[in-house]
Amino acid sequence: MPSRIVAFNLNGRDVEVMVKPLTTLQTVLREHLHLTATKSGCRQGGCGTCTVLVNGEPMLSCLLPVEDIAGQKVVTLEGITPIEGLHPIQQAFFDNYAIQCGYCSPGVIMVIKALLDRNPNPTRQEIMDAIAGNVCRCTGYEPILRAAEDAARRLQSA
Amino acid sequence: MAKLRGTGIAAVNYPTGMNLGGDPSQALIHATTTGTFVISLSSTDLGQGLKTVIAQIGAETLGVPFENVLIDTADTDTGPHCMGTFASRATHRVGNAVIMAAKEARKAMLEVAAEELEVSPDDLDTDGKGNIFVKGSPERKIDITSLALAAHFKYGRTISGRGMYIKPKSPVDPETGKMDPDSTEAHACVVAEVEVDTETGEVTVISLKSAYEVGRQVNPALVHGQIVGGAFMGMSHALYETTAPYYPSPDHAPGSFSEYIIPGPHELPHIESVVLEYPSVNGPYGVKGVGEMTANAPIPAIVNAVSNAIGVRLTEYPITPEKILRALEKSPKVKQLAENRS
Known part of the structure; x- marks a missing residue:
């Protein structure tokens, strides 16, 4: 099958990539566009670290053929990170020691971003439900839950 | 059926570093032209925060602000040797190596400052805020950036230090078995509270409460x-993780990460802990080490709690629902419950 051009909006900018059929969004982000904040974990939809937002919804980029998101809006961790300083969710993760090895963090932060966008004041149960698909092996989740609650407070008072 | 509660307890004595010793780590420190102290190591930060605590130890010994210390662990091929980040040894071993290197670098730093301020190095001290001053007259001082520039471009000197730490390998007496296995030991005790569903065999860990004695905490957070x-x-080890669960045939074993069972946020129990600090005699600033041991005692504590809940001793983990249901068939408590019902 020949390669074809796929156009989509990435972090506010229109991009075009030349891809073989079924090339995943994860591969396009990391290997074609060199945006490596989106991590590559299990590559079978089991760990959540590759999560990005597609039209505001968290999606597993390792399972997503890039043709499927043609013309749509994709936001990665790079897209929410300001040029200087950190996004309030990132700052809350930093301040609450919610990052150890950091491998799960990009995916968890994107899931929390999507959650807080539609539900600015979630309960702890709602946060747990949101991040249930994200594997964290270091923190025991407790600092991540605290960070998410802290991020909600910061964004509401901003 | 019922939900049975139980409590279990377990303790751990954790020896820091390699058994019998013989596991060295080295450190090199040099100041850049602008007064950043680079600590070169081959000791990898796995997320436990090694870079942070080593920068704290280095800054404390050098007498400079934490922000002036940069930890470089870029390449284990070219960096000073380290045996590795395992056995909770890094803060203890590497911290000691860094203290040795930092003392030498501090001496070099004070010698340059002595020339600039025209006093003896013995008359100088650091304020920890980036200045070196003359004891008794703090207005006579030099900041470390000016000092590093002077060292490089005026005096042609390095501000650097070498450090290493090794606990010499202990011989084992073939007759008596006598040996010196460890350099320091940290201690902990964990109490687990669980609930066992006798219908499904599932265990919910309600709480894990612990006390840890880990020597001096460089960074309590x-x-x-x-x-x-x-x-x-x-x-996770006590209840879930295995590549060979008790299933009818090996086809049911996990074949990939997606099928390997580990807990998620919903399984998070209430975790509470107190830390006691009895400084060690040979650790950097009294450090012992805390890492691996934190995953040790919770396992027997949880297994003991489940045994306590169902009244049957369990000797193999992970205690999956299958194992618990089989054990429940022998449980006097469950028999009692069934008799009460009929």
Whole structure:
């Protein structure tokens, strides 16, 4: 099958990539566009670290053929990170020691971003439900839950 | 059927570093032209916060602000040797090496400052805020950036230091078995509270409460992070993790990461911990080490709690629902419950 051009909006900018059929969004982000904040974990939809937002919804980029998101809006961790300083969710993760090895963090932060966008004041149960698909092996989740609650407070008072 | 509650307890004595010793680590420190102290190591930060605590130890010994210290662990091929980040040894071993290197670098720093301020190095001290001053007259001082520039471009000197730490390998007496296995030991005790569903065999860990004695805490927030993360990891080993679960045939075993069962945020128990600090005699600033041990004691504590809940001793983990249901067939408590019902 020949390669074809796929156009989509990435972090506010229109991009075009030349891809073989079924090339995943994860591969396009990391290997074609060199945006490596989106991590590559299990590559079978089991760990959540590759999560990005597609039209505001968290999606597993390792399972997503890039043709499927043609013309749509994709936001990665790079897209929410300001040029200087950190996004309030990132700052809350930093301040609450919610990052150890950091491998799960990009995916968890994107899931929390999507959650807080539609539900600015979630309960702890709602946060747990949101991040249930994200594997964290270091923190025991407790600092991540605290960070998410802290991020909600910061964004509401901003 | 019923939900049975139980409590279990377990303790751990954790020896820091390699058994019998013989595991060295080295450190090199040099100041850049603008007064950043680069500590070169081959000791990898796995997320436990090694870079942070080593920068704290280096800054404390050098007498410079934490922000002036940069930890470089870029390449284990070219960096000073380190045996590795394992056995909770890094803060203890590498910290000691860094103290030795930092003392030499501090001496070089004070010698340059002595020339600039025209006093003896013995008359100088650091304020920890980036200045070196003359004892008794703090207005006579030089900041470390000016000092590093002067060392490089005026005096042609390096501000650097070499450090290493090794606990010499202990011989084992072939007759008596006598040996010196460890350099220091940290201690902990964990109490687990669980609930067992006798219908499904599922275990819910309600709480993990612990006391840790880990020597001096260089960074209490990072110690707490290790304890909470380790408690969760221990729970995961006690209840879930195996590549060979008790299933009818090997086809049912996990074949990939997606099928390998580990707990998620919903399984998070209430975790509570207190830390006691009895400084060690040979650790940097009294450090012992806390890492691996945090995942140790929760395992037997949880297994003991489940045994306590169902009245049957369990000797193999992970205690999956299959194992618990089989054990329940022998449980006097369950028999009693069934008799009461009929």
